[in-house]
Amino acid sequence: MKYPTVHLHPRKEESLQRLHPWIFSGAIARIEGQPSEGSLVEVRDSRGTSHGFGHYASGSIAVRMLTFEPSTEIDRAFYHKRLSEALRLRLSSHLLRPEGTECPNTCYRLVHGEGDGLPGLIIDVYGSTAVMQAHSLGMHLIRQTLAEVLMEVYQSEGAPIPLEAVYYKSETTLPTQELRELAEDGFLIGHSEAQPVYEHGIRFIPDWLKGQKTGFFIDQRDNRQLVADYASGRRVLNAFCYTGGFSIYALHAGAQQVDSLDSSAKAMYLTEEHVALNFGKDCPRHRSITQDAFEYLEQMPQDAYDLIILDPPAFAKHRKVLRNALMGYRKINTLAFKKVAPGGIVFTFSCSQAVSKEEFRLAVFTAAASSGRRVRILHQLTQPVDHPINIYHPEGEYLKGLVLYVE
Incomplete structure (x- = not known):
């Protein structure tokens, strides 16, 4: 698929070569096409070499890179792969321990933005409810797709605690006041009431409706x-x-x-x-x-x-x-x-x-x-x-x- 193209000034691709996922506005020489806020763009250096794709924004951080591979398609399968990788890491760390097991742990972070290759996205899981938070318009625009893919991933990976609902909570985290006013917190899939979760066998009640962050630290x-x-x-x-x-x-x-x-x-x-x-x-x-x-x-x-x-x-x-x-x-x-x-x-x-x-x-x-x-x-x-x-x-x-x- 052809996307609008961001062309960089000479030598401004050096951070991309070091795989840093942010491109600042000052690094951009010109933009080919008319990208809308949050849309996908291709990034090319001053010689025309492609360095991958990311979400575009008009602020200081102009592009948040999703991939440094020019041949990668940013589609539903891409997000499925990234979310699957994130869940497998948590499973391999033995973080998901259901109630009834020794020292149960039923709350954890599933996606930590750039740390999981999904810049601008946070997902915390409380029992059977995932709370999704967008810090970029790019992630906000695909929130429903992400929620649907997330449900698929939990089924395909056989998580010991099934996922039943996805709540969206971004009214305070999107980058501008205008966007925050447009965001509507609420369930994207399913519905659930806040129930006590376990952390190292100790119980807490997350408040994803009114609490800070996604409901718990x-x-x-x-x-x-x-x-x-x-x-x-x-x-x-x-x-x-x-x-x-x-x-x-x-x-x-x-x-x-x-x-x-x-x-x-x-x-x-x-x-x-x-x-x-x-x-x-x-x-x-x-x-x-x-x-x-x-x-x-x-x-x-x-x-x-x-x-x-x-x-x-x-x-x-x-x-x-x-x-x-x-x-x-x-x-x-x-x-x-x-x-x-x-x-x-x-x-x-x-x-x-x-x-x-x-x-x-x-x-x-x-x-x-x-x-x-x-x-x-x-x-x-x-x-x-x-x-x-x-x-x-x-x-x-x-x-x-x-x-x-x-x-």
């Missing part, structure tokens, strides 16, 4: 398990707790006391829902605190906690506000280092894609120096196996974390 699954390894007998503060994932793991591991802290009353309600689901309505070892995290850490008594978890929302969504974001990371970590009890543990994270691992680590180093405490790194954390990072697209490594021992 799956990317912290392995890091929550690591918190459990350190929580037994400790007094734990889970700052920026949102739905209380870290708190539930700490309670499950035998923490002496867990305080969940968030400025959002809705977040505290969700946390308390999860506490009740796993430990009953009145859990004497858990306390909910609705307050700004910075204010709380400044005012809290010295040595009140043996383990502090700092998992704030993204302080920087783009590089323009990077300086302010780094100041935020320095301030909150300085407070934690100063206040944690001797021999205490601090788990600290950044989910800001605009903040590199090096920048985040420097911010934490500066905080440690400011606190005057002796601090050692025990673990360097990242996202789990179902959030794979395309080695040619390092921007996909957005989640960064450190576990620190404070003397």
Whole structure:
């Protein structure tokens, strides 16, 4: 099939030769044909050599490459192959463990954008419901096809947990306000009500209708398990707790006391829902605190906690506000280092894609120096196996974390 063609300036094909999936608008010399927003285009270098196909957009990222093979057809079979590959990776990682098995796990990320060769697409699965999220107009336009192919893939691959419904949730993720207003969240196939899912045998209730992201923060699954390894007998503060994932793991591991802290009353309600689901309505070892995290850490008594978890929302969504974001990371970590009890543990994270691992680590180093405490790194954390990072697209490594021992 003949597509409109994007011609690049001389030497601007070098990133494509390194298999980086983004083409920025400044790299384009001219466009042959009239591609519409989200349509497929062919990409050629200044010598006319084809480098593959991708979705076109008029923004800064002009093309998101789907394939670097000029002979590949971008059709239903192409998407079937990519989704099958994604599911096989999760099956090989033993992430799909149905209820009734040892340590069941029924929620996972099936598609992680560029990491699974489908830039602009996220699919999270909660039990028998897949929640699809488009971050590009190209993926938004083919959402129904993707949903249908997804159902076919789960049948053909014999997934241990069958798929029964596909929900579309992109009203907050499409690249422009105009597109977000046009997007309509809702079921593309089937219908289901939110039911508790399992993560490492612990139960949570995803809220794909009104919750952040696709309804739950799956990317912290392995890091929550690591918190459990350190929580037994400790007094734990889970700052920026949102739905209380870290708190539930700490309670499950035998923490002496867990305080969940968030400025959002809705977040505290969700946390308390999860506490009740796993430990009953009145859990004497858990306390909910609705307050700004910075204010709380400044005012809290010295040595009140043996383990502090700092998992704030993204302080920087783009590089323009990077300086302010780094100041935020320095301030909150300085407070934690100063206040944690001797021999205490601090788990600290950044989910800001605009903040590199090096920048985040420097911010934490500066905080440690400011606190005057002796601090050692025990673990360097990242996202789990179902959030794979395309080695040619390092921007996909957005989640960064450190576990620190404070003397």
